[in-house]
Amino acid sequence: RKQGYQLQFASQEEKQEFSKFPTKTGRRSLSRSISQSSTDSYSSAASYTDSSDDETSPREKTQVNSKGSSDFCVKNVKQAEFGRREIEIAEQDMSALISLRKRAQGEKPLAGAKVVGCTHITAQTAVLIETLVALGAQCRWAACNIYSTQNEVAAALAETGVAVFAWKGESEDDFWWCIDRCVNTECWQANMILDDGGDLTHWVYKKYPSVFKKVRGIVEESVTGVHRLYQLSKAGKLCVPAMNVNDSVTKQKFDNLYCCRESILDGLKRTTDVMFGGKQVVVCGYGEVGKGCCTALKALGAIVCVTEIDPICALQACMDGFKVVKLNEVVRQVDMVITCTGNKNVVTREQLDRMKNGCIVCNMGHSNTEIDVASLRTPELTWERVRSQVDHVIWPDGKRVILLAEGRLLNLSCSTVPSFVLSITATTQALALIELYNAPDGRYRQDVYLLPKKMDEYVASLHLPNFDAHLTELSDEQAKYMGLNKNGPFKPNYYR
Amino acid sequence: RKQGYQLQFASQEEKQEFSKFPTKTGRRSLSRSISQSSTDSYSSAASYTDSSDDETSPREKTQVNSKGSSDFCVKNVKQAEFGRREIEIAEQDMSALISLRKRAQGEKPLAGAKVVGCTHITAQTAVLIETLVALGAQCRWAACNIYSTQNEVAAALAETGVAVFAWKGESEDDFWWCIDRCVNTECWQANMILDDGGDLTHWVYKKYPSVFKKVRGIVEESVTGVHRLYQLSKAGKLCVPAMNVNDSVTKQKFDNLYCCRESILDGLKRTTDVMFGGKQVVVCGYGEVGKGCCTALKALGAIVCVTEIDPICALQACMDGFKVVKLNEVVRQVDMVITCTGNKNVVTREQLDRMKNGCIVCNMGHSNTEIDVASLRTPELTWERVRSQVDHVIWPDGKRVILLAEGRLLNLSCSTVPSFVLSITATTQALALIELYNAPDGRYRQDVYLLPKKMDEYVASLHLPNFDAHLTELSDEQAKYMGLNKNGPFKPNYYR
Amino acid sequence: RKQGYQLQFASQEEKQEFSKFPTKTGRRSLSRSISQSSTDSYSSAASYTDSSDDETSPREKTQVNSKGSSDFCVKNVKQAEFGRREIEIAEQDMSALISLRKRAQGEKPLAGAKVVGCTHITAQTAVLIETLVALGAQCRWAACNIYSTQNEVAAALAETGVAVFAWKGESEDDFWWCIDRCVNTECWQANMILDDGGDLTHWVYKKYPSVFKKVRGIVEESVTGVHRLYQLSKAGKLCVPAMNVNDSVTKQKFDNLYCCRESILDGLKRTTDVMFGGKQVVVCGYGEVGKGCCTALKALGAIVCVTEIDPICALQACMDGFKVVKLNEVVRQVDMVITCTGNKNVVTREQLDRMKNGCIVCNMGHSNTEIDVASLRTPELTWERVRSQVDHVIWPDGKRVILLAEGRLLNLSCSTVPSFVLSITATTQALALIELYNAPDGRYRQDVYLLPKKMDEYVASLHLPNFDAHLTELSDEQAKYMGLNKNGPFKPNYYR
């Protein structure tokens, strides 16, 4: 039955409901996680194997790994060795996970856990999945995005016995088929869900309500998925405790401030080769993302000014040495406009009309509506694709505006996310699974939780050896004086 | 009666209770406000008038201002013109208060308010007091610290008719006498309290309970005073709404991150003339204060490493480019040790023993116990006072450790606080008074409140013109998209 | 005859002499110009047209441009339109050249000049060549590197009538054939030489001594070419004045300090996706290149230390906040080793043996011998090519060292050079040509000259409008006080 399964959608409407769901969700928060690429295009800089000339759908093929199992569906299991190399490279920057693996391996804290997962399938995810397995879990996995799977990594996972159902370039039908294959299997019933975007959770909730009820916990990484969970919870339909790992401190700081500080430079260089020194730049928004962008550009010699709606952030920008302006005041002179607001229509057609020739426009914020790209798709303007992810939009007088990634997230489209950053997310996910799976009855109810501060601190502490950083320990006397436990937590929950 | 008043303490014990009170209070929080100088020595860089040779106590003298009033007690009312100049200079950097004065002057939002205040009496405070008067309030004022009064400023206030009772070098008896003179007066009963340290509040609470019950609100600035209020509240004895302005975002960021970024350099230069370039420095603690110190020292070419107990802050230090070490690992090599922890015995005698000749040790943290200075007061060590606030502690082998301000707060003892920073605090205090005085019944109960986010944002917005910063306004469409009111608040209350 | 020309080498020895020549030249100076890619591999990020499947040698094909001329030899003249677009994009960042074009167009200062050139043939060079033409020159051009030609750009030049002989992937025989076709033509005799690397100059000197004698000037950009010229001059064989544009101040600062500040980040990201924050890095050499690398890495949160042989540079590193160490002291702990010395064997096999797993090693210095890469090609080590320009060298115990570009220049191999930097070089070249062509008899003798300071300043001034920078003019009184001419030069010749 497994092999011949045909996905039966309840109705066309339901299918559309699923697929449209992400666009309905709240966009307010500016936390940008890799998972948001669900709705953005995804450019994996690390894909060395082409989709090749083999056009057969993986669903049509029968493949067997070296152990005789065929409980998986990937592009080509023979690429396993190549994928293994990729995983090993990723492991070098994810030593926190490896160290978690080692520390908890004896206890097998996930023994008995049956984890069904739905995430990007990349070398970094593979390190996470193999950590879960090492801690005792059984895993079945699908991709949360139809483009982002590294086929060779999926092959390597399949080869080692993980039931993975994913390939690069799935159709929408394939997408749901893969998810279903993870859940709907004989002799195996998921008791933990690890999700990125909420599609898996929704599928189980809708299609397998009896499974859903018996799940011990859900770990969700994305803004979108977290939003869905809060909606379920509000509606009284969340019968399972869920952990929101998106809003953990370490993830937020790394995904936003520190990661953007590097990816703004990387994204701009890879697409335009622009020289930063002396360039006049306006950054719209001075939240964590904006702060990261401003810091990096200023450090490399750009002259940066900032727009803000919030007087507190505006005052911070002043104190950090950035002139706070309205976009209209500077739009004629600047060499680059970078949006980091989480809002929409921050850069309007009118403002695009007033930019000077050669101005670069890109988005580091949340959705692809920060720049009003739609307004540029009019007959009088000519679009010229000069490179991958780079369009020249040409005005009748010959003026060119250089638009990157069609206004989608620059750092997801045009740069890469370091394994180290993904390690923080993956470690948090692993700890959240362990916590929910082992928590005594009553600790968590049917609600959405933030990771306890202490576990946030634990994630951080696992990453310190990467930097050869040595933590100081409180003496008993000091701990007493401060009213703290020597092992933390050290800060209140609201600390950022 | 006014002139001949003799303070009657209920008993010697009660008096001691008052004076010891500050030392009992909680020390945990690392927020350092100017008000903490209550327990530290205070160095006013801006005092141009000596205590002079006139040794008569102000309480003995009869002075009359040019309007014929003698309802005040200052050193010498004839210094008023000199003080006026100081106030005018301060006004230049406190334009937010002046602007508040102008905006609200027509409405007189404090008409009818009778404000009794107890703060440092400096040019900056004078700008605050005169703003309150301009908004309709009547004010009576005492000093919260026996050393910090600028006599000429007190004279200028007295000259314009403020009932001010303060001079530099009060005795403890003088201190309580002045406070009492503010409260205990015919035909005038305070209905608002503005306090810094909690001494005034406590005096009214203990001595004039009937006055206390009719007060409409208390505004408290200091950590210590806020702590006392929370204790009163916990004990069910706080019958008045109180506003904790110490923990407002703008104040915190300015007092800690931005202000320390500058004062660490200033304090070190004024005391030691040390060259920063190439110096090896260890900063203990990477909270806001530590972040400010590290940023500044690194920017000027010092090689900075950090100690931390909290893995999250440690990880931030790593990402910001500071090596995280244990103090013991580096104490032999470093040229400076700076404490910013809020903890005690962060630098121990054993570590002081291991420092190299010429090492500079100072404290930017909370209390004067971060460095174990007491352990240095032993017979085998020689102390040599080489400048004001600078001691050489000399080991038997000739090694010298350079200790600044005897371990008290460097930035309060050895540098100055810019008027701009004080403007933020003063504006917050003024707004808190207006809010409490005008709030409809029921908005505030008998509890301690944080300033509403929106007012925090208002304080920030009043300071933006200083930087010629132009705020962007949300369009209706954008506000709706973000789910925000166009006028704010723009961030959740917990935002930092 | 043109079409059917067959290159006759005097002898096989002579041919070899030419081709080996570059490797004989001095390597001491650390100035790195794009022209050094002659001996390095060249990665053009901007090549959009493949060598395609057309395997016919351009020499075999007969092509005619739209004006009926066939005096050129390129891959495919039909790509001209595509190349034109590339040139237009480059023009946007090379406005100094365009502005020079406009200023001098009336006077046609190169009227009558017959310039034979040999440089990389890229969009940026095309802007230079078309500027020379606009100023009155006739040009014939060959490529100075067999890999670096952008075919579509060559096509665009051919289409507009420039006699260009170049394509990507020339054989060595092709290389010299192309050069010869530029010089050896009827009815046209070169009177100016613009060279990058010295191959063209040498060819004319050896093959066409009568042409050589009548040349009015040589402009040479590369270290190598300049070295050859000084040798000729020393040997008394240089019968033509030559301009060394490699050592002009603007070029040096841009090629080294400012350009490396950006390209070190770009090169590392494109090859390894490494996160900079918190990484421990050692930079060998603190000259201009090292200063640029250190500044950028520190700004992005890396912890950087430096090795130096020169105490003055070492002291500068100290004052700039970098610990000065010996490589052996830190080689076990660091995450990256970057060489910028101009010396050889700066990183030895012994040191490579001691590096930790995952250490990245790369070269920003002069030649590919700074890292002793040869020592890594031994049987016990496994090389694994993981990406283009990225090798993992694997020790028997599994340790991997990540070697970039096989030790060749990272910024030439793995990042791009901004048009703006190339604009500075190209403008300098154009001015040098104008100066030599128009100089009155006697101003220049048969020697190698540096660009006069004043022209260096003129090049800089032409680039200021890119930054909307406004220069202040001296008043007569001020000029007199300073003893300066109001129009410069403003600094002594030795100023850096």
Place this chain on the structure above:
Amino acid sequence: RKQGYQLQFASQEEKQEFSKFPTKTGRRSLSRSISQSSTDSYSSAASYTDSSDDETSPREKTQVNSKGSSDFCVKNVKQAEFGRREIEIAEQDMSALISLRKRAQGEKPLAGAKVVGCTHITAQTAVLIETLVALGAQCRWAACNIYSTQNEVAAALAETGVAVFAWKGESEDDFWWCIDRCVNTECWQANMILDDGGDLTHWVYKKYPSVFKKVRGIVEESVTGVHRLYQLSKAGKLCVPAMNVNDSVTKQKFDNLYCCRESILDGLKRTTDVMFGGKQVVVCGYGEVGKGCCTALKALGAIVCVTEIDPICALQACMDGFKVVKLNEVVRQVDMVITCTGNKNVVTREQLDRMKNGCIVCNMGHSNTEIDVASLRTPELTWERVRSQVDHVIWPDGKRVILLAEGRLLNLSCSTVPSFVLSITATTQALALIELYNAPDGRYRQDVYLLPKKMDEYVASLHLPNFDAHLTELSDEQAKYMGLNKNGPFKPNYYR
């Protein structure tokens, strides 16, 4: 005769010639050394002993040191112990000199040298003088400035036997008397001159030509003194080799770039307590001094723009992230104007008229004419001295401009120079004396010389231990490859 000596000026004219001399000299170079304070006021932050109430002129008193000598003239030899402490403190940051003392002490390279010196007499100079003595020299010393002598230090020197003639507050007559007492003494004839400003040199040249002819060398530190020497040399009257230590690389970089980076902040804070964060600043001139100021202010959150006359420096400013403007474009908006040009009337009365209320104006450049202060001394403007070195200049409409140090050098007037910087100068002076004293005949002729590069490098190397910096040594193979001597010099003489 010694005691009763009365200085006989040849004529009043000659005296005036001496005293006016400094104002005649060239002002072009922007090197600012401590020695320029000759013409500026000098504020010694380290003077702990008052001129006291003893109003007797030192010339009237007979003092004897503990060894029975009275060959000196200081304020009060009894302050020797206090001065000794000051010297010991200075020694801690001048370990290069101490190390030179140790290295060369056995050889006594100055045995037989009779050094007459004329410099500021401070603790740092004392370390130099005592080093010379330790190396074998006999010294006689006068002050080069009538205000800058630290009396207690002079006392300490007198106590140990140095023939020092100097006190704080000399009259002009005293000044020349002291110099004469150093030169004109029985049984002792100077054979080396160490001068700062050229007054001593000139005195010997004019008054004691026979002594002058037998001098083996002159070491001169100041711009002014060096200028005088070049004039003498030009006029063919310099019959002695002289060493210009003002233009050595290490001195220049430290006095300008690194030292100003710190002193601009220090000077502004001590005088105005201004907050740097968010302040708009214009720095006039982007040479080494301007670069130092800009770097520091930007790092602390100021928004800095630059004016320049030289396009090369302007382009550097652009690349470093500073907008290049004309002063007139920004003078209305900025919060501070800082001059660093070496030119005059850089800030004119017209521009001062247009500044906004509260604008701070100060000079870090060469002379006190960069700001046209003279133009402010007009009846319609009121000057108000608000602190030492701080004037408010008040316009009729009440606008105040805050002028620091009356336009004289801010860093000399209002901040201190770290001992470390003075150590570099002093070490250079000592080496220059050794070199000239021991040079074989013929190495130096009757001309002005720069310190050989190698000795510059030696000075730098002596200061590296302060930073625990470890220099790398070239291998033989590497030295050969680079064409260098393993011990240096490593850079050409023109290297900066």
